[in-house]
Structures are given as C-alpha cells and as structure tokens.
Amino acid sequence: MLTEKTIQELTAAYRSGETTPTAVAEAYLARIAKLDREVGAYLTVTGEQALEAAAGAAARYRAGAPRSALDGVPVALKDILCTRGVPTTCGSKILESFVPPYDATVVERLRAAGAVLLGKTNMDEFAMGSSTEHSAFKLTRNPWDPARVPGGSSGGSAAAVAGGLAAGALGTDTGGSVRQPAAFCGVVGLKPTYGRVSRYGLVAFGSSLDHIGPLARDVTDAALLLRAIAGADPRDATCLTAPVPDYAAALAQGVRGLRLGLPDEYFIEGMDPEVERAVRTAVDVLRGLGATVERVSLPATPHALATYYVIAPAEASSNLARYDGVKYGLRVAGARDLIEMSSRTRAAGFGAEVKRRIMLGTYVLSAGYYEAYYGRAQRVRTLVRRDFDAAFGRVDLIVAPMTPNVAFKHGEKEDPLSMYLNDVFAVPADMTGLPAISVPCGFSVQGLPIGLQFIGKALDEAGVLRAAYAYEQATPWRARRPSLA
Amino acid sequence: MSTGHAAPAPMEVVIGLEVHAQLLTRSKMFCGCPTSFGAPPNSQTCPVCQGMPGVLPVVNRRAIEFGIRAALAFNCRVNDACRFARKHYYYPDMPKNFQITQYEEPLAEDGYLEIDVDGASRTIGIQRLHLEEDVGKLLHEGTLETAQASLVDYNRSGVPLMETVSKPDLRSPEEASAYLKAFRAVLVYLGVSSGNMEEGSLRCDANVSLRPRGARELGTKVEIKNMNSFRNVQRALEFEVRRQAQALGAGERIVQETRLWDADGGYTRSMRSKEYAHDYRYFPEPDLVPLTLDRARVAEIRAGLLELPRQRRQRFVSQYGLPQYDAELLTQSRALAEYFEAAVRELSQPKIVSNWIMSELLRELPADDERAIESSPITPERLAGLLKLVEAGTISGKIAKDVFQKMFVSGEDARVIVSREGLTQVADEAALGAVIDRVIAQNPKAIEDYRRGKTVAAKALVGQVMKATGGKANPGIVNRLLEEKLSQI
Numbered sequence: 007m008l009t010e011k012t013i014q015e016l017t018a019a020y021r022s023g024e025t026t027p028t029a030v031a032e033a034y035l036a037r038i039a040k041l042d043r044e045v046g047a048y049l050t051v052t053g054e055q056a057l058e059a060a061a062g063a064a065a066r067y068r069a070g071a072p073r074s075a076l077d078g079v080p081v082a083l084k085d086i087l088c089t090r091g092v093p094t095t096c097g098s099k100i101l102e103s104f105v106p107p108y109d110a111t112v113v114e115r116l117r118a119a120g121a122v123l124l125g126k127t128n129m130d131e132f133a134m135g136s137s138t139e140h141s142a143f144k145l146t147r148n149p150w151d152p153a154r155v156p157g158g159s160s161g162g163s164a165a166a167v168a169g170g171l172a173a174g175a176l177g178t179d180t181g182g183s184v185r186q187p188a189a190f191c192g193v194v195g196l197k198p199t200y201g202r203v204s205r206y207g208l209v210a211f212g213s214s215l216d217h218i219g220p221l222a223r224d225v226t227d228a229a230l231l232l233r234a235i236a237g238a239d240p241r242d243a244t245c246l247t248a249p250v251p252d253y254a255a256a257l258a259q260g261v262r263g264l265r266l267g268l269p270d271e272y273f274i275e276g277m278d279p280e281v282e283r284a285v286r287t288a289v290d291v292l293r294g295l296g297a298t299v300e301r302v303s304l305p306a307t308p309h310a311l312a313t314y315y316v317i318a319p320a321e322a323s324s325n326l327a328r329y330d331g332v333k334y335g336l337r338v339a340g341a342r343d344l345i346e347m348s349s350r351t352r353a354a355g356f357g358a359e360v361k362r363r364i365m366l367g368t369y370v371l372s373a374g375y376y377e378a379y380y381g382r383a384q385r386v387r388t389l390v391r392r393d394f395d396a397a398f399g400r401v402d403l404i405v406a407p408m409t410p411n412v413a414f415k416h417g418e419k420e421d422p423l424s425m426y427l428n429d430v431f432a433v434p435a436d437m438t439g440l441p442a443i444s445v446p447c448g449f450s451v452q453g454l455p456i457g458l459q460f461i462g463k464a465l466d467e468a469g470v471l472r473a474a475y476a477y478e479q480a481t482p483w484r485a486r487r488p489s490l491a
Numbered sequence: 492m493s494t495g496h497a498a499p500a501p502m503e504v505v506i507g508l509e510v511h512a513q514l515l516t517r518s519k520m521f522c523g524c525p526t527s528f529g530a531p532p533n534s535q536t537c538p539v540c541q542g543m544p545g546v547l548p549v550v551n552r553r554a555i556e557f558g559i560r561a562a563l564a565f566n567c568r569v570n571d572a573c574r575f576a577r578k579h580y581y582y583p584d585m586p587k588n589f590q591i592t593q594y595e596e597p598l599a600e601d602g603y604l605e606i607d608v609d610g611a612s613r614t615i616g617i618q619r620l621h622l623e624e625d626v627g628k629l630l631h632e633g634t635l636e637t638a639q640a641s642l643v644d645y646n647r648s649g650v651p652l653m654e655t656v657s658k659p660d661l662r663s664p665e666e667a668s669a670y671l672k673a674f675r676a677v678l679v680y681l682g683v684s685s686g687n688m689e690e691g692s693l694r695c696d697a698n699v700s701l702r703p704r705g706a707r708e709l710g711t712k713v714e715i716k717n718m719n720s721f722r723n724v725q726r727a728l729e730f731e732v733r734r735q736a737q738a739l740g741a742g743e744r745i746v747q748e749t750r751l752w753d754a755d756g757g758y759t760r761s762m763r764s765k766e767y768a769h770d771y772r773y774f775p776e777p778d779l780v781p782l783t784l785d786r787a788r789v790a791e792i793r794a795g796l797l798e799l800p801r802q803r804r805q806r807f808v809s810q811y812g813l814p815q816y817d818a819e820l821l822t823q824s825r826a827l828a829e830y831f832e833a834a835v836r837e838l839s840q841p842k843i844v845s846n847w848i849m850s851e852l853l854r855e856l857p858a859d860d861e862r863a864i865e866s867s868p869i870t871p872e873r874l875a876g877l878l879k880l881v882e883a884g885t886i887s888g889k890i891a892k893d894v895f896q897k898m899f900v901s902g903e904d905a906r907v908i909v910s911r912e913g914l915t916q917v918a919d920e921a922a923l924g925a926v927i928d929r930v931i932a933q934n935p936k937a938i939e940d941y942r943r944g945k946t947v948a949a950k951a952l953v954g955q956v957m958k959a960t961g962g963k964a965n966p967g968i969v970n971r972l973l974e975e976k977l978s979q980i
Contacts, residue, residue: 088545101544108538110545209544213777242547243779321777324577327588328542332643343636344583371579371772380774 008033009170010487013079013227014254016173020067020078027067027078030173031060031122034080038124038171041490046146047156047166049085050093051125056080059122066120075230075254077120082172084163085126086133087218088207089113096209097129097141097159100355101335110207111242112176112218112235119234124172127162131357132326133183133211135159136428139416140359147416148191149488150454154413157187160221164191167221169490174231175221180212181314182409182432184219185444189408189457192446192486194228194474195221199465200439201246203232204239210325212318215436224484225445225475229253232467248465256468257475262296264473267401271307272431277410284448284456285407288477292405295476302401304393309386310434315426316370316383317437322360323367329355362422391438398463403473407431408444408457431459441467445474446483455483502739503704504732505712506661506697510674512653512684513625513692514557520624520651521548521591528690532630532644540649542586547778550575554622554651555782556792557683558598561653562620563793564677567602572783573621575776580769583643584627592623592654594773596781604657604677605801606669615670616658625650647691653684659698659709664728671695671724676800679861680825686859688720695724700745701735710735711745715759717752727752731759803828811841820849826864830871837875840882847878851895868902869895877905890914890962916965920972923956923964927972930955931980941977949973 008030011019019025035053042048063078072078088094088106090113095101109117116123130140138146138161146161148154149169156165160177164187167175177184179197188195197219205216220231233254238247268289273282293299331337331351338354341347356364370379397404408431419425435442440461447458458477462470478484519526522539539546562569576594602617627648631638655674661667675693678684685692695718700710715731718724730752735745750759775781798806800822807818807828821831827848834844852874856863869877877898881891886909897908909915917923930952931938940948956969 094544096544104544106538106543106545108543108546205545206547207545210778241549243549244547244777320774324579324589324772324774327579327581328544328586330581330583330588332583333541333586334543344641345581348581368772371774373770373772376772376774 007170009037009173011173012223013076013173013230016079017072017075017077020063020072027060027063027122028057030078031056031080031124034124034172041169042171044147044152044490045149045165045169045171046144047127047162047169047171048082048125049095049097049128049143049162052092052123055092056122056124059117059120063120063122073118073120074234075119076116076234078122079120080122080124080173081116081231082124082127082163082166082175083113084129084160084175084177086129086178086209086211087113087176088209089123089126092126094126094209095143096133097131097143098355098357098360099142099336100329100351101209102142104335106207108207111204111239113207115235116176121234127160127166127175129162130159130183131360132209132322133159133178133180134322134359134363136182136186136425137414137416137419138162138187140357142357145416148413149490150192151413151452153415154454155190155416157190157413159183159187160195161187163221164188164193164195167191167193167223168488170487173223174227176218176231176235177221178208178211179217179219179432179436180215181318181436182429184217184221185442185457185459186409186429186432188221188444189446190413190455192449192455192483192488193221193223194225194443194445194478195219195457196228196232196443196467196471197435197441198232198236198467199246199441201244202236202441202465202467204237204242204245206239206241210321212321213325214321215314215318217436217439225443225471225478226254226257228443229257229471232471236467246465251468253468253471257472259472260295261292261473261476264297264403265401266292266297266299266403266405266473267302267397268299269302269304269307269397269404269406271304272406274410274430277407278412278450280450281407281409281411281456285458288447288458288481289405291480292473292477295480297473299405300401302397302404304390304397304404304434306386306389306393307434310390310437311426311430313383313386313390314433314437315366316379317387319363319367320370320380321367323364323371326356326360326364359422387437390434394434394438394440394461402462403466403469404461405473406459406461408459412450412452412454412456435461440464441470443470443474445478447477447481448483449486501704502701502736503706504663505659505700505702505709506664506667506728507659508657508661508667508670509696509698510655510657510671511694512561512655512678512686514554514651514653514683515685516551516553516557516651518551519649520551520554520622521649524649526650528692530646532642533646535646536648540586541645542588542648548591548776550779550782551651555598555784557651557681558620558622558653559784559789559792560681560796561655561678561683562599562602563789563796564681564799565599565602565604565617565620565655567599567617567620569599569784569789570596571786572596572781573598574781575779576773577776579772582626583641584629584648586627586645586648590624590626591776591779593621597621604670604673606666606673607801608666608669613660613666615660615666618656618658620653620655623652623654624648625652659700664725664732667697667728668721668725671721673801676823679859680797680800682825682861685861691719694719697724697728697731699728699731699735701732701739711747713745713747714749715752716749716762719754723752723754726754726757727759730757734759797825800828807831811835811845813841813845817842817845817849820853820858821845823858824861824864826861827858830864830867833871834875837872838878838882840878843878844875847874847895851892855899868900869898873898873904880905880909884916884965885909886914886916887962887966890916914963917960917963920968923960923968923972924976926956926959926964927969927976930959931976938977938980942980949977
C-alpha cells in the first residue's frame with residue numbers, strides 16, 4: 007500500500023517509476039477523506055495545493071531531476087506553523103480566522119525541497135497540553151485505540167503519521183510536545199538542539215523552550231526531515247549557524263563502544279511497570295549491540311518540571327498578549343471601549359488551560375514576585391543544564407523512558423497537575439535545549455506503544471539518531487501498524 | 492524638617508530629562524521596513540512590525556552603532572554586554588502589547604553633557620542610554636474616550652529609538668532647554684538623528700521637583716509629557732515650577748503623578764497618578780541573544796567620532812578669530828560648520844565669510860537643517876568665488892548681494908552671472924569722465940554750492956554718477972575723477 011511506505015521507500019519508488027508523487031498524494035488524500043473523520047488528525051486539508059505540488063514533483067522525477075530526498079513526499083504540519091494563505095489556528099478560537107501572509111522558515115524549506123504539504127494538524131490550544139484535548143476544534147484519537155489520546159500537543163501530527171495519513175510531519179516541542187505524542191502513537195519523534203531549526207513562523211508559546219521537530223515512521227525518515235529544515239536563518243537571532251550534516255548518511259555506524267547513561271531519576275514511583283520493563287529490556291538490547299551502559303544521576307530532574315511551569319507560562323503570558331482583537335483573529339463585537347474589546351475577545355477566544363497559564367505567567371513576572379519565581383526558575387534551569395554537562399563528561403548519550411505511562415483515555419486526566427506530570431521525562435531536554443529523540447520500544451499488554459528516549463549533547467543530533475537507528479534496526483516494533491477501519 | 496512659621500525657604504528647582512531620539516537608520520530596529528516619515532498609513536510595515544504570530548525580531552546593527560556613537564559622545568561607559576527586555580502594557584498602538592526595550596542591562600551608562608547657560612558652563616550627568624522600538628500611531632476624531640472608532644498606523648512601529656535619561660542635575664527651565672538644545676546638536680552632528688521635534692524624531696519628558704535650597708533630599712517629582720518643541724519644553728517647565736512653588740507655598744503636598752502639557756492652554760494637567768502606575772512585567776527578551784560589544788569595535792567608533800559642536804565652537808573662536816556669536820551660529824549643524832570651513836579654505840577671510848553666511852545664506856536656509864545646507868544651490872566654493880570678485884573690486888558689495896540671489900536661484904557661478912549681465916564695475920576712466928562731465932553740466936546748482944564751500948554737494952554728484960552707471964561705477968575712481976574735475980572748474 008502506498009500510504010505504508012516510508013519516505014525513503016517513496017522516493018526510491020518515484021525514482022524507479024514504480025509510482026508517482028501524484029498517485030501517492032491522491033492515495034493519502036483518499037485515505038484522509040475516508041479515515042480522518044475517525045482519527046481527527048487534521049484541522050485543514052489542502053488537497054488542491056497538495057496535488058499541484060505533487061504534479062510539480064512528478065514532472066521533476068520524469069525529468070530525472072528531483073530537488074531533494076523529500077521531493078514529492080506528503081507531509082503534514084502542526085497548525086502552529088505559519089503557512090501563507092492557509093489558516094493557522096494554533097487550535098484556538100482566537101486565531102480561527104487567521105491566515106498568515108507568510109510561510110514559516112521550515113515551511114518555506116519543505117516547499118523548496120519539493121515536499122507535498124497535505125494540511126494542518128490538530129493540537130492542544132497554543133501547544134499547551136499533553137493530550138490534544140485542549141484543541142478548541144476537535145478531538146484527535148490515538149490510531150492504536152480510539153478511546154485514547156494521541157498525546158500532545160502535537161497529537162494531530164503524531165496520529166497522522168501513525169495512522170498512515172501522512173508520510174511524515176512536523177510538530178513542536180516546548181515541554182515534550184513532539185516526543186510524548188510520538189511515544190503514545192508508536193512513531194519516531196525528534197526534538198533537535200535549541201537553535202538548530204529556525205523558529206521563524208512558529209507561533210510562539212515559550213520562546214526559550216520552543217523547538218520544531220519531525221515525526222516519522224522510522225529513524226531514517228526523521229533524519230531526512232531534520233536535514234531539510236535545519237540550519238541558519240537570518241530571521242531568527244537564536245538560530246545556530248553550525249553546518250547541517252547529512253544525518254541519514256551517518257545512521258548506520260552502530261552503537262559499539264558508545265557509552266550510554268541511565269539516569270536514576272527517570273525511574274520514579276508510580277510509573278507504569280510495563281513502561282519500565284520495556285525500557286530496561288531496550289537497554290539490554292543496546293548493551294547486546296555493543297554499547298556500555300552505566301547509571302548516572304541528574305539530581306535536578308525533579309525540579310525541572312516545576313520550574314518549567316514558571317518559565318513556560320511567563321513567556322506565554324507575554325507572547326499571547328498580542329491577541330487582543332485589534333489586528334487579526336477574533337474580535338468580539340459590541341464592546342464600548344478598547345479595554346472591553348480586548349478583555350471580551352480574550353475571554354471568548356482562549357480556552358481554560360491557556361487562561362490558566364496566562365494567569366500563572368502574569369503572576370510570576372509581576373513586580374515583587376519576579377525574583378522569587380522567574381529569577382529562581384532560571385537559576386534552576388542552569389542547574390539542570392549542569393547535571394547534563396556533568397553526565398556528558400562520562401557518557402555519550404542519556405537513555406531513558408520517554409513517558410511514565412502509555413496513552414491514557416480521553417477525559418482521564420482532568421486534573422491539570424496529573425496532566426503536567428506526563429511530561430516529567432520530556433521537559434529536561436527542553437529546559438536545556440539538548441537534542442532528544444523518542445523511538446518505539448515495544449507495546450503494553452493492551453497493545454499501546456511505549457517510547458524510548460535518547461538525549462544527546464548540544465548539536466549531537468547525529469548521535470541520538472544513530473543510537474535510535476541501531477535500536478530500531480535490531481527490534482521488530484516498526485513493522486507493527488495500528489489497524490484503522 | 493519643619494520650618495514652622497518662618498518665612499518660606501528659597502526653593503531650588505530640580506529637573507531631569509528623558510529624551511527619546513529616533514535614530515537615522517534606513518530600516519527599523521527589528522525588521523527591514525523603511526523608517527521614512529509621512530508615507531501612507533501602514534505602507535511601511537511587515538509581519539514583524541505588525542506583531543503577527545510567529546515572527547521574530549532581529550537587531551539592526553546600524554542602530555547599535557549609532558547608539559554607541561552617541562554614548563561615546565555623551566562620555567558614557569559602553570557596557571561590554573547589553574540585553575533587550577520586554578516591557579508589557581496593553582495599548583493598540585503597540586502591536587505585540589509589549590515593547591522591546593532595554594532594562595537592567597542598557598547599552599551605556601554614566602555619562603555627561605556640558606552645557607553653557609549665560610556664559611557659564613555646567614556639567615549635566617547622564618544616567619543611562621538605551622535602545623528600544625517605537626510604537627505605532629492611533630488616528631481618531633476627538634479623544635480616544637469619545638471617538639466612535641480608532642485606526643492604527645504601524646508605520647512608526649519598530650522605528651529605532653534611543654532613550655537617554657539625564658541625572659536630576661538641571662536647576663532651571665532655561666538649563667533644561669539648553670541641555671535639550673546641546674543634546675540635539677550632538678545627535679545632529681553625529682548624524683544619528685535628525686533631531687526634528689515637530690516630526691517627533693526628538694521627544695522629551697521631564698521630571699520636575701522643588702526642594703528647599705540646600706536640602707539634600709529630592710522633593711516629590713512630577714513627570715511632564717507632551718512637550719513637542721523647544722519652546723514648549725521651556726514654557727511647560729516654567730509653568731510647572733510656578734505651579735509647584737505655589738502649591739508648596741500654600742502648604743500643599745505635591746502628588747507624584749504624570750501631567751500633560753497643554754500648549755494651547757499654557758498649563759499642565761494631571762494624566763495619571765502613581766497609584767495607577769503600570770506593572771510592566773519586564774523580563775529578558777528570549778528571542779534575542781544578549782549582545783556582546785566588541786571592545787575593539789567600540790574603540791574604532793570612538794576614534795572615528797567627529798568633533799562635537801562645543802569643541803568646534805571653541806575652535807572657531809581660537810582658530811578663525813570669530814566672535815562667540817558667529818561661532819555659535821555657525822556650529823548649529825555639522826553641515827553649516829563644514830560649509831563655513833570649506834568656504835574659508837577658498838578665501839581665508841573668516842569674518843567676511845561668516846558675515847555672508849549669517850546675513851545672506853541663513854536668510855534662505857535654516858542653520859540646523861543638515862540636508863538643506865548640504866544641498867544648498869550655492870556651494871561653499873561658489874560663495875568664496877563671489878566674495879573673491881568683491882575683494883578684487885570686480886563688483887561692488889551691493890551688486891554682490893544681487894548676484895548672490897541670482898546664484899541661489901540658478902545655481903550658477905558668480906562669474907557667469909556677472910559677465911552675462913554686465914555687472915562688472917566700470918573702471919574705464921575715459922568712460923567715467925564723460926559721465927561725470929554730463930552730470931556736472933546737468934547740476935549747475937550743486938556746482939555753485941560746491942564752489943561756495945559746501946563740499947557735501949560733491950557727495951550728491953557721486954550719487955548721480957552711480958545712478959547714471961546703474962551702480963556699476965567703481966566708487967573710488969568716481970571720487971577721484973570728480974574731485975579732479977571740480978578743482979579745475
């Protein structure tokens with residue numbers, strides 16, 4: 007089936023003439039039309055534009071001149087990435103009518119690479135959530151079990167890739183939002199080093215924590231997607247200028263002699279024993295492949311989540327101040343003055359979780375509280391970073407569980423705190439900006455995917471990809487597919 | 492500190508100024524949009540300066556350079572590293588509802604500016620200098636409170652501003668005005684700002700307080716806004732000083748507040764009191780990395796700094812022997828000072844050149860308008876050329892003034908106009924002799940008077956000769972010939 011092929015398989019088939027980008031785009035659009043009512047991965051499907059792009063790619067293959075390793079590959083974009091002329095809602099009513107006049111840098115780069123953009127995927131409103139249940143528009147179901155969440159906030163992108171509704175996708179990871187849904191949906195999710203991928207056109211949530219990363223069927227595809235979007239961008243002052251290596255070419259080096267650190271703090275009380283077992287088994291596999299594994303300690307880990315919930319809301323309260331009904335998006339009519347217009351617009355346009363975080367963030371930045379909260383949180387952030395620096399003095403990569411549990415049921419986590427706890431293993435890589443990947447490492451008894459995480463040194467995307475690839479190649483997990491109706 | 496029923500102590504005025512100057516960069520502080528003034532609303536905007544979702548700021552390097560240049564001219568310490576911060580408040584002219592500015596880590600600190608008031612020199616401290624972005628502009632009928640709708644023009648949004656905060660060292664409205672003028676002269680000189688107050692390129696807020704003379708503690712300060720010309724700054728401060736003096740004299744307390752200057756009414760009125768002060772929730776701008784300022788580069792900028800107006804003024808007095816008044820006028824702008832020096836290079840008669848610039852050129856062009864002076868139709872070389880004709884006696888001073896006017900209109904060389912219009916002084920003694928004979932013949936009465944000893948009558952005859960030659964006769968030759976002829980009669 008065309009929609010089961012990996013990116014690498016697709017482009018090989020295009021080159022050999024076995025199939026064409028048009029046929030593949032049509033197959034995906036047909037599958038979306040048939041199945042997405044059930045999955046709910048997409049907010050917008052851009053069928054016409056996709057077919058047009060596919061026709062262009064097809065012509066290039068016919069001429070024997072494809073643009074890149076992604077030419078003609080159908081990709082989905084989280085609806086937080088600005089797309090020229092295509093609504094970009096961030097899963098929020100306040101941006102329901104917003105159509106950006108510009109492309110995000112990553113979108114520009116995907117287009118330039120010849121990728122076929124299928125549409126925009128569902129997400130927790132402004133990326134605030136771990137289940138995609140905070141979308142203002144629709145529910146997204148986990149392709150492995152429709153009663154369960156796909157994770158979040160990039161739940162739509164993860165479900166699309168897992169459900170065969172896109173060959174690959176981009177998501178964003180501020181507190182685990184690429185890797186956690188990847189783990190829940192049994193796909194690969196990569197969060198690169200902060201600054202490796204331009205944030206221009208990514209609607210900001212927590213500016214110092216926001217990362218764009220790929221979700222893919224396997225590690226090779228993730229490597230191909232990363233290479234296409236990474237690299238310096240003059241429009242993002244925080245973007246790094248280091249050259250972008252050919253990640254896919256360096257995958258097969260194996261893990262022999264690689265030193266892996268297993269952090270004590272990532273095996274906590276209350277975590278799902280099935281997850282722990284799967285992760286420990288995976289570590290044995292890696293050992294069997296020639297890696298050395300040693301215990302390491304990252305003592306600041308328990309504080310990372312708490313400080314994340316100071317820094318991310320603080321930045322969010324600032325970034326979301328611009329949604330006031332003046333310039334674009336929602337404006338509630340009938341206000342008598344400016345303040346009323348803005349407050350009524352914001353009251354109607356933002357969901358409960360977004361409001362909660364804006365209030366939290368406004369509070370921690372207030373005069374008199376700034377030092378006690380924001381200032382101290384930044385210092386803890388430094389401690390978290392030092393933990394990793396110390397560990398990387400002894401090991402090459404950290405290996406750890408991605409989440410404490412498998413995908414939960416819709417409505418199961420109504421208490422915000424228990425939802426936040428879901429990202430306890432994901433947040434440190436965002437706080438430190440270090441590259442991290444989630445790769446499938448088995449299934450629970452109920453058949454739900456489990457994710458294994460690798461965290462690397464700054465700019466060592468190649469390292470985490472290489473370890474994930476070695477593990478993936480040694481295990482059968484990626485052959486399993488969810489059975490959608 | 493109670494003075495009981497004693498006579499009110501003489502009060503001391505304490506003023507500090509916060510000056511915002513628009514930097515003369517071609518593009519905005521954080522995006523590539525142009526900064527020119529007066530374009531149709533929202534025509535000079537992009538997603539970045541409109542504060543659209545997902546956009547990011549990128550620092551304008553030129554603005555940083557301009558800031559450093561000004562900081563060095565104001566004798567500030569340029570910090571090795573500086574950082575931008577977000578300042579939050581809701582107002583529709585600010586598209587992101589926060590302003591990118593500098594807070595805890597400004598570009599430069601601890602400088603001073605020397606001013607001259609009534610012949611005495613004073614040093615005014617400068618606390619800090621930082622960069623930030625400007626906001627847009629609201630357009631509505633009447634006041635924002637009563638208007639049915641308001642439109643926003645974001646052309647100005649994101650234009651680079653330099654804010655400079657003086658120490659509370661100013662002791663009178665005159666000093667404040669002198670500070671502002673000296674401040675502006677430096678910026679205009681450095682070419683970092685046009686200093687145009689009417690266009691809003693230079694804006695000034697003042698903190699004003701009074702305290703008993705000799706007291707060390709500062710009195711309660713009031714912030715005055717909306718003073719959009721030099722004249723208004725002085726008027727507003729004079730009013731505010733009077734208002735506070737009267738209030739204190741009547742035993743009232745000064746309320747810490749912001750007051751707006753009403754130029755039409757000639758008074759300040761309360762805008763908001765401290766109780767409603769904003770909590771700006773400053774925090775470091777996460778989208779911009781801290782700026783490290785390369786010391787070598789700062790030294791380079793320092794080395795390239797041009798002579799400042801005050802130094803140049805002093806040099807004009809010592810080097811060219813100009814009166815203080817001339818030197819002050821000629822250093823109103825860098826362009827004018829350079830014009831003067833260029834003309835003097837051609838004709839080393841500084842006082843004559845100065846006189847012509849002050850009386851003729853500045854009648855046509857404003858002294859502080861850099862661009863106008865630079866593009867003057869009469870270049871300094873041409874002015875010198877004109878003055879050389881006077882020096883050589885080719886044309887008279889009076890004719891030269893007419894030639895100046897013609898040069899200003901046509902942009903031609905003085906020699907071209909003089910020869911085309913036949914303005915050369917008549918120095919041909921034979922020709923002049925004939926004119927003089929005719930004049931003598933036509934004025935028997937004057938000749939009679941002259942013979943009877945009324946020598947003034949000769950003056951009238953000289954006038955007649957000049958008139959008959961259309962002012963072109965060389966007056967020296969006319970005098971000599973007339974004297975000779977009269978003595979022969």
